[in-house]
Amino acid sequence: MNQINQSGWKPGSPVPTEHGEQYPTVTGNKALMLEERLIFELGRRDTCGVDLPEPDPAAPNRLGKFARQQALNLPGLSEPETVRHYTRLSRQNYAIDLGLFPLGSCTMKHNPRLNEKVARMPGFADVHPLQPVDTVRGALGVINELAHWLIELTGMHGVAMTPKAGAHGELCGVLCIRAALEARGDARKVVLVPESAHGTNPATAAFAGYEVEDIPATPEGRVDLAALKARLGPDVAGVMITNPNTCGLFEREMKAISDAVHEVGGFVYCDGANFNAIMGRVRPGDLGIDAMHINLHKTFSTPHGGGGPGSGPVVLSEALCPYGPLPFTAKMPDGTIQLVEEENAAEHGHTETFGRMAAFHGQMGMFTRALTYILSHGADGLRQASGDAVLNANYLLRSLDDLFDAPFGDTGPCMHEALFSDHGFAEGMSTLDVAKGLIDEGFHPMTMYFPLVVHGSMLVEPTETESKAVLDQFITAMRSLGERAKAGDEALKTAPHHAPRARLDEAQAARKPVLAYSAEV
């Protein structure tokens, strides 16, 4: 109240405020978008949303000295208050079901409702990983069928289904490489990673115990084959290459890269997170790749981020298959599907496994959704999806490259994502300003400052699921923001103005995060 009075505002008289608001409200709410306080500020100690029986004072204390002495300090809310708190917060969020999510490298595509319908069928939704194998033959059949499709689509020899994210899949692939090298008594130390790699690639190699060395990119944004060849030698365990790469370009020399690496006894890991650009058109197996993860939550339309868990199956070459993790499914000559675990691995000739990636079989709910997506599209539909994804990205690239600098725009069409830089912005204007301006225009920002090889990069991936009308609206917003960035519009530097929170001090937030609520603060 005070603040509003201090600003001199009277009902009906427009007063611009810090956030560009013409008509402040006494509640802080903006029409039906409600302001929300922290749950600890809302809660009261004397309230609880559930009725619990009073503990029996005569019951023996089985916690001994570990019994809690002080109050638990939980925020007490009634059930309706709790529901409203989280519903209000959810309305401040953005989601693929609300609008375009142009996050490059993330393939934020529509999650078809058919996937959800199938995943909720009781026979799929209610299976438990500890059920006797005889009672889950159908679920094993789903895993096996999906594995079959992934092998077919990639032209590889086998697949490890258990990794639970792309990065987890990378680790699985690199552990296979390490096991294969150890099996031949070859203690190689180095993994080569191009400059344009996704951050998870060097992180994975380092986590698996390797020294990571950079390979430079050519001015065209691709791996420098000559530099790679020059560095290859008997100490190189392998390379990790993203294809299509994070500049949105296909690595045309992939086969030559693989051949050169194999020649010195190394292995080729391909980061397949961008498979959405080439699905049904290029088989990584034909390019000499030994291991590649597939993000079911990107290419195969299963929910992403806050929407659900990821899933990162890894397809493997014949050379790496023997080292793949347990468990996996195997189709027997009589058509039954067996689960191969430690106790029967020898029967299946799988004695050199490096171990396990997960306690159980992987993300069953995601397998069901991804297989539904695959079967509802068919081979021709998947091929069309990748073509449409590339078409949409090129439509964005060519609708914006006269205004925004497109570093590799002259080298030909892009794949599934279009890359722009901040080159040509007015002094003091940055990629961050454009991203924050996009929020005001009702779009989730694109991927910013990645890949690192381009200054102030903006990586935009529309995916095939956006209509031309949506793309045109996005282009209109981007063109307006591009013009404002070039003109040095001061108002863009303080965007967003219409979001529930204005621009935050990101350095403060990163360096002095307040992670726990304390009433004393």
Ligand SMILES: *Cc1c(COP(=O)(O)O)cnc(C)c1O
């Ligand atoms: C998303 C992504 C990853 C990591 O996948 P997660 O499922 O997020 O672990 C790796 N590489 C690239 C190129 C990606 O886009």
